[in-house]
Amino acid sequence: AQKITQTQPGMFVQEKEAVTLDCTYDTSDPSYGLFWYKQPSSGEMIFLIYQGSYDQQNATEGRYSLNFQKARKSANLVISASQLGDSAMYFCAMRGSSNTGKLIFGQGTTLQVKP
Amino acid sequence: NAGVMQNPRHLVRRRGQEARLRCSPMKGHSHVYWYRQLPEEGLKFMVYLQKENIIDESGMPKERFSAEFPKEGPSILRIQQVVRGDSAAYFCASSQLAGETYTGELFFGEGSRLTVL
Numbered sequence: 001a002q003k004i005t006q007t008q009p010g011m012f013v014q015e016k017e018a019v020t021l022d023c024t025y026d027t028s029d030p031s032y033g034l035f036w037y038k039q040p041s042s043g044e045m046i047f048l049i050y051q052g053s054y055d056q057q058n059a060t061e062g063r064y065s066l067n068f069q070k071a072r073k074s075a076n077l078v079i080s081a082s083q084l085g086d087s088a089m090y091f092c093a094m095r096g097s098s099n100t101g102k103l104i105f106g107q108g109t110t111l112q113v114k115p
Numbered sequence: 116n117a118g119v120m121q122n123p124r125h126l127v128r129r130r131g132q133e134a135r136l137r138c139s140p141m142k143g144h145s146h147v148y149w150y151r152q153l154p155e156e157g158l159k160f161m162v163y164l165q166k167e168n169i170i171d172e173s174g175m176p177k178e179r180f181s182a183e184f185p186k187e188g189p190s191i192l193r194i195q196q197v198v199r200g201d202s203a204a205y206f207c208a209s210s211q212l213a214g215e216t217y218t219g220e221l222f223f224g225e226g227s228r229l230t231v232l
Contacts (some may be wrong), residue, residue: 004157031178036222037223040211042225043225043226043228044223044224044225044226045158045206045220045226046223047220047222047223050220076224091157091158091232093157093158094186098171099149100146100148100171100210101146101148101163101208101209101210101221102148102160102163102165103158103160103221104156104160104189105150105159106176107156107157108148108156
């Protein structure tokens with residue numbers, strides 16, 4: 001069975017500093033994908049970044065990067081130069097080898113950026 | 116380009132009534148997914164549909180819940196005889212591709228928040 005674990009219910013970071021949000025996963029599928037989504041207080045789900053299991057390099061999208069350590073089964077999100085607008089809930093998610101939009105989500109981490 | 120459109124954004128129902136939630140996928144997208152988010156939890160997959168077909172309904176409760184994606188019109192998630200435990204945010208997502216060509220592009224709507232009194 002597939003599983004996503006986010007062990008940090010809440011995190012604080014000072015504005016302009018970097019922060020790492022942890023995500024570990026478990027799957028027996030040889031091919032899978034890992035996602036991070038942001039959910040601000042307004043409730044919408046915003047796609048941030050995607051990493052395929054066979055991608056050679058860690059994914060990056062602007063201030064977001066994914067620290068993918070396949071042997072450790074971890075896919076941590078790194079946000080550089082935090083901004084006040086980064087305060088939100090962050091979800092890690094995984095899809096399996098079915099290769100569809102059927103995702104398994106973690107419990108989420110609430111990030112608060114302090115001025 | 117319009118994104119994934121969900122309506123209503125907020126819906127209040129009394130116990131025993133029916134709730135209908137609509138989702139129009141992004142233009143050109145033929146794969147639709149419904150997710151449910153209970154308070155303080157992550158999203159849970161419910162059902163995956165293509166036009167006129169249910170592909171995977173492994174996350175749907177066995178009773179009272181149904182979903183469709185007709186040839187014309189939006190996808191509908193229907194909850195009959197709602198109970199308080201159905202109070203949640205229901206998200207629709209769409210993608211253009213699936214299978215070997217799928218690269219992870221999955222777009223979510225803003226969600227429909229159902230409150231059962």
